[in-house]
Amino acid sequence: MAGNWKMHLTAPEGVALAHxxxxxxxxxxxxxxxxxxxxxxLDAVGKALAGGDILLGxxxxxxxxxxxxxxxxxxxxxxxxGCRLVLVGHSERRHxxxxxxxxxxxxxxxxxxxxxxxxxxxxxxxxxxxANQTESVxxxxxxxxYRELSREAVQATxxxxxxxxxxxxxxxATAEQARDAHRSIRGALERTAxxxxxxxxxxxxxxxxxxxxxxxxxxxxxxxxxxxGGASLDPDGxxxxxxxxxxxxxx
Ligand code: PGA
Numbered sequence: 001m002a003g004n005w006k007m008h009l010t011a012p013e014g015v016a017l018a019h020x021x022x023x024x025x026x027x028x029x030x031x032x033x034x035x036x037x038x039x040x041x042l043d044a045v046g047k048a049l050a051g052g053d054i055l056l057g058x059x060x061x062x063x064x065x066x067x068x069x070x071x072x073x074x075x076x077x078x079x080x081x082g083c084r085l086v087l088v089g090h091s092e093r094r095h096x097x098x099x100x101x102x103x104x105x106x107x108x109x110x111x112x113x114x115x116x117x118x119x120x121x122x123x124x125x126x127x128x129x130x131a132n133q134t135e136s137v138x139x140x141x142x143x144x145x146y147r148e149l150s151r152e153a154v155q156a157t158x159x160x161x162x163x164x165x166x167x168x169x170x171x172x173a174t175a176e177q178a179r180d181a182h183r184s185i186r187g188a189l190e191r192t193a194x195x196x197x198x199x200x201x202x203x204x205x206x207x208x209x210x211x212x213x214x215x216x217x218x219x220x221x222x223x224x225x226x227x228x229g230g231a232s233l234d235p236d237g238x239x240x241x242x243x244x245x246x247x248x249x250x251x
Contacts, residue, residue, distance in 0.1 A: 166207025
């Protein structure tokens, strides 16, 4: 269960949210819970969460470890402040910052090289869904990201299915749409990375997940968790989503 804080919260505000998540018990045995604050808040939020069950993740990384890349942040810098995971290829970067499939593939490899679990984001736009291209878009994005990765490396990753039309719009995918897309992604992983691997990678759903719609999504076996944006900024809402996941997990 991942909270993507996007470009919200200063370091002190992030620490306050981290404390609120801890005091409300936004964790559950058997469920990995993480938050992805903006870069300037990572260190302070990491310290606020240290020793607890909520992990620290980042929203992005540069493919290179160091160099003349003004404004960028690298994998070793993230591990040094305690990050364990990192989002790769979020649609707001693919579509807003022109991040190509090739760059996403390099970032995925950089994350693995620096002991960060990459959460590889894929998803179709509304126009692509309406043109019946969802399956081919997902296959292309997964194919480009995972090509020639070892079986071991593939299993050290997580995928997030995030239909672009559902992100920040309040328009959540139906449980069936999420299930079908997750199955397509598992199929693409099998074809790209090797037999049996489709089942070995956790797939999160992201796009307008909230406390009211999470249970229906988690009822689908193919939905292993969620990448939550807006609703992750409210500690009670996020805790309720974590609770839904652990109920589905137990059920
Ligand atoms: P949202 O964002 O929950 O605000 O739709 C999800 C995401 O972009 O990860």
